[in-house]
Structure formats: structure tokens, C-alpha cells
Amino acid sequence: MKSNFQFSNLCGTVYRQGNIVFTPDGNSVLSPVGNRVSVFDLVNNKSRTFPFENRKNVAAIALSPDCNVLLSVDEDGRALLVNFRRGIVLHHFNFHNPVKDIKFSPDGKYIAATHGSHIQVWRTPNHLIREFAPFVLHRTYTGHHDEATSIEWSPDSRCFLTTSRDMTARLFTLDPVEGFRPKTFAGHRDVVIGAYFSTDGKTIYTVSRDGAVFTWKAKPSEIDSDDDSDDYQPIASSSSMADSIANTRWGVHKRDYFNQPGTRVVCSTFHRASNLLIVGFSTGVFGLWELPAFSNLHTLSISQEKISSVAVNASGEWLAFGAARLGQLLVWEWQSQSYVLKQQGHFSTMNTVAYAPDGVHLATGGDDGKVKVWNATSGFCFVTFAEHSAPISAVEFAKAGQVLFSASLDGTVRAADLVRYRVFRTFTSPTPAQFASLAVDPSGEAVAAGSQDNFEICLWSVQTGKLLDVLAGHTAPVCALAFSPTGNLLASGSWDRTVRIWNVFGRSHAVEPFQLSSDVLAVAFRPDGNELAVSTLDGQIVFFDVAQGRQTSMIDGRKDAAPGRKAGDTTVAASGGAHNSLCYTADGRCVLAGGRSPYVALYDVRASVLLKRFKTSENLSLEGTQEMLDSRRVTEAGNIDLIDERGDESDVEVRRQRDEELPGAKRSDLARRRVREEVRTTCVRFSPTGRAWAASTTEGLLIYALDEGVVFDPVDLAMDVTPQSVLSLLASRSWLPALITAFRLNERALIHQVFSTVPRDDIRLVVRGLPQVYVGALVRCVAEALEGSPRVEFVMVWVKAVLTAHGRYLRDRSGEHAGVLRALQKALGEFESLVVKLCEENNATLAFLVDQMKMKRDQGLESIGDVEMLAA
Incomplete structure (x- = not known):
């Protein structure tokens, strides 16, 4: 059993807080998700989350114009400098102060x-050279009397504007300019949200939170006798934009107002090329205004809560909005008035997760009463079922994968059709009950749910919806259910310290109880159905032989499931815990367990040992991620993280939010005014393919997969293995040596260049001579080319050649190459559906043209007949 699972993706969380950033090409959007950063590819409909983690929740991100460097800053001002293309952390840096905004110069x-x-300007570190101290401070700029909130660079990177809570904006130059003093733009009556340059640098726009937009231009050149000559600086005749901006005497040219009653401006951005001002309001409304005419082009309500962040891509066509309170991420194409992307995670805790039999789709249920289905490949949610009116306790797929069952505390179990995306069956019990567990028969004909108030198990027929049986015998809530994969046995675990195995379809209805030492939390059958694993409240994982009805082994997992230390704890962290979720691996050799701790444990069943622990989160913004007390955070007033520093806020909205956090109005712990989420794993599930597993956690739906990437092997390199040698081999038409050299370098762009250069007539010969060690890499390259290349016939020739020459090798090592084979199968399936859709459209178009021709011909015959009649 392989245990080298690596973090693969994060689903279920699309936005938490901070700013949203578009890539320079405008095809992808970056969004902070907790202490990680996700990238959503809007063209290919995919998402990925970087594996690196900040110490705390990300507060601001910035991407360099060349798309090479990503800067991620957390709430404390600790930054990570990341190679964006590789996702590798290059440097760590501490700004020693919370960062509200951070921007790269153009x-x-x-x-x-x-x-x-203050404002600090640093030189951008070189991402190609390893440096001891990469961050070099260029200059510190002062002048604001309160916290600075935003930064905007001029188009020539020589000046920048800053805004502050002191209701002013200021203009600074990057380098000292003779006779220049920082300009102050005052006159607003509320906090200035943003300040922006026009394309030519002759106009400046400032936006305040009360909905005012000021347009600043150069003052007239005449001088009043009462004016102080020191305050006047004429417009510079220099051709440099920086000199022109610095030497201009700025004045208010026009004042405009949004006139949105009962709301405030929360965020704004400006698209310089098209003079579009995009503004997000606290009521969930956004608007587009064209400057300097200040004409309203579009206004739309897209969220029920305030819009926290807004961004616009380079072309100005797509707008991205983030709503922190709802966890929403929206990308809107304002010209066609359509959504490019609309994603939202669970509003509250994610309780359960289930894998579909194909291993590609996952279903999650949360406290918000919604069931969401996710695509593990793309990372997107494609359907949401919101019929339940209470928290979801369990979700399960039928064996065919086309039906999804969900159990809820509202007393219903619902079956949803994943072909038509509708709930077609609702199961209820004779007496009102809150269902805490769910199990589906392997045949998909029966579904069972366990109650937590009347301690009964209800069994229904899926086809008729009728209640088949009510299984009674437990004396405490039934918290776990599992059907045997091969037989008609149903295992139920309860807080009465027993596990019962029911023969639900037999005539005898025999029940065999297993007595345990503590309350049962989870049960799981081995894939062959001969063994049952049970997790108890005292931290033990007990294994039973189902056929013989006896205990075979036990694993002590108390230390592995121990919760971390909370910020307010005055004693050491708990030394023991329990796993509340269990699942077997696909081969049945190991057990995956998770609970109220930051770790997910993988155990070997036969040896009864811990193989590996996976830490789901390093986020210090959550409770329980640390095991030891950090004495540096402890003061005479207590832990610094627990001290509420918002008492001095003058913001009316912040004070209103504090009033809403009174006991009884908070949706988490009702006894506290300020609540920090605790890291925990509510459910773990292994993929049926055995190549990945998923865990529903506080951070979202984490997916861990086996690292299938080609590992850099320095032994396979030599002095002559360089990109130049590959290009020279291509020039000499040595296709096979060029392809092998490119695979040895493992440079994706170089591999695709060689791949696309090979002539069509030589493909069979090249594939036949390729060593088997590079077959997997070639299949991956073919799959990627099939997804993105317009040369479909050329790529299909490669597919046929690879499967013909190396099909037997791939079949014999299907487990080793499962990942690349699935990628190829997915690409072929998408191509097939595209061709089918195109053929259907062409058939419809041809049928329409034929009908039009027949109609015109009939009309022509009728006109000829009329002429002949007139002539007669």
C-alpha cells in the first residue's frame, strides 16, 4: 500500500477574505481560500490550489506582471514569495505589520x-537567483495620519497613489523629484476606498466609502494675488509622464455621487484602458460607471451580503467579485450579462463527504442544509440540492453512481437523480426522527437511516419509497451505519456501546451484537465484506471478523487523534482523542481515520501500526493547530489572539457587526461574542480507484492524491542534455532522440514543442522506438495535447500509435499508469462529446438548409405556374 499521498486540490471553499487578482492574460483568477491560494482557470474550467500554506489566513495577494512571482501575505504581515508557475515557495518575509494592500509596479x-x-516600496526579488536577503527596501513614504488602505501605480511605474482612513489620498513619486512635495487630495467626508490614474496621467479619480467620486485635474494657470506662490507649480513641459504628474497642481474638477441610499461603497477598481469604474456596495450590488462622464452602464445585485473584493481582467470584459460572508466567488461578463463562473461553498460546517463509484465526483453535505456535488478533476461544484431544511448528517452514492442519497436532521432521507438533477424520492419515518447516519444497499434497491432520538433504524425501498422495516434494539442514538459490500448484512453502531449486525433481507432477521468498552463513533466494512472496523470514543479502533463474530485486532489511536491546543487554554493540550470517521483503502489493507484533530491517520490493519499522519492544516487562525503553547503570544492580559482590538474602531459598520455578535445572534457558539473556528476532520473517504482520498474539514474539502508527476532524476541527465541540444536535434530531423532528450529534461513546453514538430508519417516509427520508461510521460503529453490542441487528427494519430505499440505494456502496468490512462480517457471522452455535439448542430443546420431550398423551389414552381397561367 502506497502512503506517499500529497495534497492535490481544495474544493468546497472558493473565497474567504482578501483581494481577488486576475492573471495578466485575463484567463484565470486567483482567490485566497483560508491560508492557501486557489487559481481558477476560466477558459479550461479547472481550478487548482497551491500546496503552500501561510501561517494565518491570507489578507492580500499580488501577482507580478510577467506572471512569474506571486506574493501572499497573511493577517500578521508574514509573506511568502512563490514561483507562480511551479507553486514553490522561494522566500519567507515578515513585514512586521498587517498589510492592507500590496501591488507590483507595472x-x-x-x-x-x-x-x-506608511508605505514601503521594495525591490522585486529575482526568482531565478537564490539570494540570502532577497527583499531590499527601496524607500519608506510617510504623510498619512491614519492607516493606509490602498495603493495604485501610475502607468509608467514612476508614481503611485495611496488612500487612507484619514479621508485623504496622497501622491508619491518612486524616486525623488526636484521641487516635488507629496500631494494631498482632501475633501472627502469618509474613508477613501481607492484612487486611480487615467491612461494619460492627466486625471486622477478618488472614491470614498460614502459614495462620492472626485475627479482631479490640473488647476488653471492663472495666479491670484492672494495665492501663495510656493503652493503653485505649473504644468511641466517635459514629455515624461512622471514629471507631468509630479509637477501638476491638482484641483477638484468635478464631484459625482452614486446615489445608492442605505448602502456604502466597500470596494472598487478601475479599468484604465476603457475608463470603467467598478464599485461593490455593502448590499451586494455592483455597478459600472464610465468616467469622466460618470454615466452608469450597469447595476446588478449579485449577492445577499456585501461584496468584499472586486477585480477586472486586462480586456475589461470579465469582472470578479468575492463575498466573504457567504464564501462566494463570481465572475461576470458584463457585456453579455452572463456568469463566467459562479461558485459558492457551504455557508457553514461541512459535515460529510462521499465518493462516486467513478472516483471523479464527490458529494458533500453541510450544516446549511445543502448537498453539493463536485468534480474532483476540475474542482468545481456543478449541482446543488437545497431541499433539506436542516443540517445534512450523511450522503451516499448508489453503486451505479446515478443516484445520490442524503440524510438530514429534518427527519427525511432524499434521493436525487444525477442525470436530471432533481430529487425524485423523499423517505420519512412513521414517527418524527432526526437521522444521523445513512447506508445504501450495494444493489441500490434499499436505503437505511439511523435515528438519534428514537434509536431506531428505518429501511426503505428505493423504487417504491415505502418503508420496509423498522429495526429496533439500540438504546442510544444510532450514529453509524454500513452495508456489507457483498452480502445482505447491515452493521449499526450506537452510543449504547454496541455494534449490531442485522440480516435485513433474511427470514430470521438475526441480530448479532458486539459489546465494546465505549460509545461507537464510526463503522466501516472491508471491501470484501469479511471484516468490520469500529471506532470508539476512547480512541480505540477495533476489528471484528464478521463470519466468526469475534474480535481479531485493535489499534490504539488516542494519541494520533489528540486535538491541538486552543488559544485560550491554560493547561496542556489533551493527550487523547477519538476518530469519528473511518474508511478502508481500496485494497482493504489499511484504514484511514480522522477526527477532532488536525491530523488524518493511515493505519496498517495487519500490523496494527500507524503508517503515516497527514496534517490537514497549518493555519494558526484556527483553533487546535498547535500542540504547544507559544509563550511569545501570552501577555498579562492573556493571549494576544484573543484580545479584541476592534473597540477603537470608528467605523459604523464594524460597530454594527459587533452588535450582531451578541449571544443568541452568532451562528457558532452562542455563549461567546467572538468565535474562532476549530480545525477538525468531520469525514474521510477513500476513492474507489485507490489513487486518492478526500476529507471534509474546517478548511473545506481536501483531496490528497498519489504524486504521479515525473520525478526529476539527475542520474538521467548529462552535460549534453540541454534545451539547445533538443533544438539542434529537431533541426537535424532526429525526432526520437529529440523526444527522449526532452523527456529527460522534463520541461513541459519543450516536450510539447517536440511533440508537435514530429511529422505525421514518422509518428508510428518514433512511438515504436520509444523506451518503455517514457511511455507514461508520452501518454500524459498526448492527453494534454488532446485537451488543448486544435490539431485533433494529428493527436489522434499519436493516440492510435501509442496504444498499438505499447498497449500490452500499459495493460500489464495499469495500476502504475492509472493516472495518465484516466487523463487520456477523460480527454477522449470530452473530444467525443464535442464531436457528437458538433455533428448534431451540423445535422440541424443541414436539415434547415434543405428545408429552405425545398421551400424556395416550391415557391419558384408556383411562380412559374402562375406565369404560364397568365400567358395562357
Whole structure:
């Protein structure tokens, strides 16, 4: 059993807080998700989450103009400099102050970051050279009297505008300019949200939170006698934009107002090329205004809560919005008035997860009463069922994978059709009950649910919806159910410290109880149905032989499931815990367990040992991620993280939010005014393919998969293995040596270049001579080319050649190459559906043209007949 599972993706969370950023090409959007960063590819409909983690929740991100460097800053001001293309952390840096905004200059040479009431500009580190101290401070700019909130660079990267809570904006130059003093743009009556340059640098726009937009231009050149000559600086005749901006005497040219009653401006951005101002309001409404005319182009309500962040891509066609309270991420194409992307995670805790039999789709249920189905490949949710009116306790797929069952505390079990995306059956019990567990018969004909108030198990027929049986015998809530994969046995676990195995379809209805030492939390059958694993409240995992009815082994998992230390704890962390979710691996040799701790444990059943522990989160913004007390965070007033520093806020909205956090109005712990989420794993499930597993956690739906990427092997390299040698081999028409050299270098762009250069007539010969060690890499390259290349026939020739020459090798090592084979199968399936859709459209078009021709011909014959009649 392989245990080298690596973090693969994060689903279920699309936005938490911070700013949203588009890539320079405008095809992808970056969104902070907790202490990680996700990238959503809007063209290929895929998403991926970087494996690196910040210490705390991400507060601001910035992407360099050349798309090479990503800067991620957490709430404490600790930053990670990341190679964006590789997803590898290059440097760690601490700004020693919370960062509200951080921006790369348009030329990519500098980074400007807010630092309290100051602005710091740093030189951009080189991502190609390893440096001891990569961050070099260029200059610190002062002048604001309160916390700075935003930064905007001029188009030539020589000046920048800053805004602050002191209701002003200020203009700074990157380098000292003779006779220049920082300009102050005052006059707003509320916090200035943003300040922006026009394309030519002759106009500046400032936006305040009360809905005012000021347009600033150069003052007239005449001088009043009462004016102080020191305050006047004429417009510079220099051709440099920086000199022109610095030497301009700015004045208010026009004042405009949004006139949105009962709301405030929360965020804004400006698209310089098209002069579009995009504004997000606290009521979930966004609007587009064209400047300087200030004409309203579009206004739409897209969220029930305030819009926390807004971004616009380079072309100005797509707008991205993030709503932190709802966890929403929206990408809107304003010209066609359609959604490019609309994703939202569970509003509250994610309780359960289930894998579909194909291993591609997952279903999750949360406290918000919604059931969501996700695509593990793309990372997107494609359907949401919101029929339940209470938290979801369990979800299960039928064996065919086309029906999804969900149990809820509202007393119903619902069956949803994943072909028509509708709930077609609702199961209820004779007496009102809250269902806490769910199990589906392997044949898909029966479904069972366990109650937590009347301690009964209800069994229904899926086809008729009728209640088949009520199984009674437990004296405490039934918290776990599992059907045997091969037989008609149903295992139920309860808080009465027993596990019962029911013969539900037999005549005898025999029940065999297993007595345990503590309350049962989870049960799971081995894939062959001969063994049952039971997790108990005292941290033990007990294994039973189902046929003989006896205990075979036991694993002590108390230390592995121990919760971490909370910020308010004054004693050491608990030394023991329990796993509340169990599942067997696909081969049945190991058990995956998770509970109220930051770890998910993988155990070997035969040896009864721990193979590996996976830490689901390093986020210090959550409770329970640390095992030891950090004495640096402890003061005389207690832990710094628990001290509420918002008491000095003058913001009316913040004070209103504090009033809503009174006991009884908080949706988490009703006894506390301020609640920090605790890291925990509510459910773990192994993929049927055995190549991945998923865990529903506080952070979202984490997916771990086996690392199938080609590992860099320095032994396979030599002095002559260089990109130049590959190009020279291509020039000499040595296709096979060029392809092998490219695989040895493992450079994706170089591999695809060689792949696309090979002539069609030589493909069979090249594939036949390729060593078997590179067959998997070639299949992956073919799958990627089939997804993105317009040369479909050329790629299909490669597919046929690979399967003909190396099909037997791939079949014999299907487990080793399962990942690339699935990628190829997926690409072929998508191509097939595309061709089918295209053929159907062509058939409809041809039928329409034929009908039109027949109609015109009939009309022509009728006109000829009329002429002949007139002539007669």
C-alpha cells in the first residue's frame, strides 16, 4: 500500500477574505481560500490550489506582471514569495505589520505595500537567483495620519497613489523629484476606498466609502494675488509622464455621487484602458460607471451580503467579485450579462463527504442544509440540492453512481437523480426522527437511516419509497451505519456501546451484537465484506471478523487523534482523542481515520501500526493547530489572539457587526461574542480507484492524491542534455532522440514543442522506438495535447500509435499508469462529446438548409405556374 499521498486540490471553499487578482492574460483568477491560494482557470474550467500554506489566513495577494512571482501575505504581515508557475515557495518575509494592500509596479521591478500609516516600496526579488536577503527596501513614504488602505501605480511605474482612513489620498513619486512635495487630495467626508490614474496621467479619480467620486485635474494657470506662490507649480513641459504628474497642481474638477441610499461603497477598481469604474456596495450590488462622464452602464445585485473584493481582467470584459460572508466567488461578463463562473461553498460546517463509484465526483453535505456535488478533476461544484431544511448528517452514492442519497436532521432521507438533477424520492419515518447516519444497499434497491432520538433504524425501498422495516434494539442514538459490500448484512453502531449486525433481507432477521468498552463513533466494512472496523470514543479502533463474530485486532489511536491546543487554554493540550470517521483503502489493507484533530491517520490493519499522519492544516487562525503553547503570544492580559482590538474602531459598520455578535445572534457558539473556528476532520473517504482520498474539514474539502508527476532524476541527465541540444536535434530531423532528450529534461513546453514538430508519417516509427520508461510521460503529453490542441487528427494519430505499440505494456502496468490512462480517457471522452455535439448542430443546420431550398423551389414552381397561367 502506497502512503506517499500529497495534497492535490481544495474544493468546497472558493473565497474567504482578501483581494481577488486576475492573471495578466485575463484567463484565470486567483482567490485566497483560508491560508492557501486557489487559481481558477476560466477558459479550461479547472481550478487548482497551491500546496503552500501561510501561517494565518491570507489578507492580500499580488501577482507580478510577467506572471512569474506571486506574493501572499497573511493577517500578521508574514509573506511568502512563490514561483507562480511551479507553486514553490522561494522566500519567507515578515513585514512586521498587517498589510492592507500590496501591488507590483507595472514594470514588475518594485513592490509597494501598506505598513500602518506608511508605505514601503521594495525591490522585486529575482526568482531565478537564490539570494540570502532577497527583499531590499527601496524607500519608506510617510504623510498619512491614519492607516493606509490602498495603493495604485501610475502607468509608467514612476508614481503611485495611496488612500487612507484619514479621508485623504496622497501622491508619491518612486524616486525623488526636484521641487516635488507629496500631494494631498482632501475633501472627502469618509474613508477613501481607492484612487486611480487615467491612461494619460492627466486625471486622477478618488472614491470614498460614502459614495462620492472626485475627479482631479490640473488647476488653471492663472495666479491670484492672494495665492501663495510656493503652493503653485505649473504644468511641466517635459514629455515624461512622471514629471507631468509630479509637477501638476491638482484641483477638484468635478464631484459625482452614486446615489445608492442605505448602502456604502466597500470596494472598487478601475479599468484604465476603457475608463470603467467598478464599485461593490455593502448590499451586494455592483455597478459600472464610465468616467469622466460618470454615466452608469450597469447595476446588478449579485449577492445577499456585501461584496468584499472586486477585480477586472486586462480586456475589461470579465469582472470578479468575492463575498466573504457567504464564501462566494463570481465572475461576470458584463457585456453579455452572463456568469463566467459562479461558485459558492457551504455557508457553514461541512459535515460529510462521499465518493462516486467513478472516483471523479464527490458529494458533500453541510450544516446549511445543502448537498453539493463536485468534480474532483476540475474542482468545481456543478449541482446543488437545497431541499433539506436542516443540517445534512450523511450522503451516499448508489453503486451505479446515478443516484445520490442524503440524510438530514429534518427527519427525511432524499434521493436525487444525477442525470436530471432533481430529487425524485423523499423517505420519512412513521414517527418524527432526526437521522444521523445513512447506508445504501450495494444493489441500490434499499436505503437505511439511523435515528438519534428514537434509536431506531428505518429501511426503505428505493423504487417504491415505502418503508420496509423498522429495526429496533439500540438504546442510544444510532450514529453509524454500513452495508456489507457483498452480502445482505447491515452493521449499526450506537452510543449504547454496541455494534449490531442485522440480516435485513433474511427470514430470521438475526441480530448479532458486539459489546465494546465505549460509545461507537464510526463503522466501516472491508471491501470484501469479511471484516468490520469500529471506532470508539476512547480512541480505540477495533476489528471484528464478521463470519466468526469475534474480535481479531485493535489499534490504539488516542494519541494520533489528540486535538491541538486552543488559544485560550491554560493547561496542556489533551493527550487523547477519538476518530469519528473511518474508511478502508481500496485494497482493504489499511484504514484511514480522522477526527477532532488536525491530523488524518493511515493505519496498517495487519500490523496494527500507524503508517503515516497527514496534517490537514497549518493555519494558526484556527483553533487546535498547535500542540504547544507559544509563550511569545501570552501577555498579562492573556493571549494576544484573543484580545479584541476592534473597540477603537470608528467605523459604523464594524460597530454594527459587533452588535450582531451578541449571544443568541452568532451562528457558532452562542455563549461567546467572538468565535474562532476549530480545525477538525468531520469525514474521510477513500476513492474507489485507490489513487486518492478526500476529507471534509474546517478548511473545506481536501483531496490528497498519489504524486504521479515525473520525478526529476539527475542520474538521467548529462552535460549534453540541454534545451539547445533538443533544438539542434529537431533541426537535424532526429525526432526520437529529440523526444527522449526532452523527456529527460522534463520541461513541459519543450516536450510539447517536440511533440508537435514530429511529422505525421514518422509518428508510428518514433512511438515504436520509444523506451518503455517514457511511455507514461508520452501518454500524459498526448492527453494534454488532446485537451488543448486544435490539431485533433494529428493527436489522434499519436493516440492510435501509442496504444498499438505499447498497449500490452500499459495493460500489464495499469495500476502504475492509472493516472495518465484516466487523463487520456477523460480527454477522449470530452473530444467525443464535442464531436457528437458538433455533428448534431451540423445535422440541424443541414436539415434547415434543405428545408429552405425545398421551400424556395416550391415557391419558384408556383411562380412559374402562375406565369404560364397568365400567358395562357
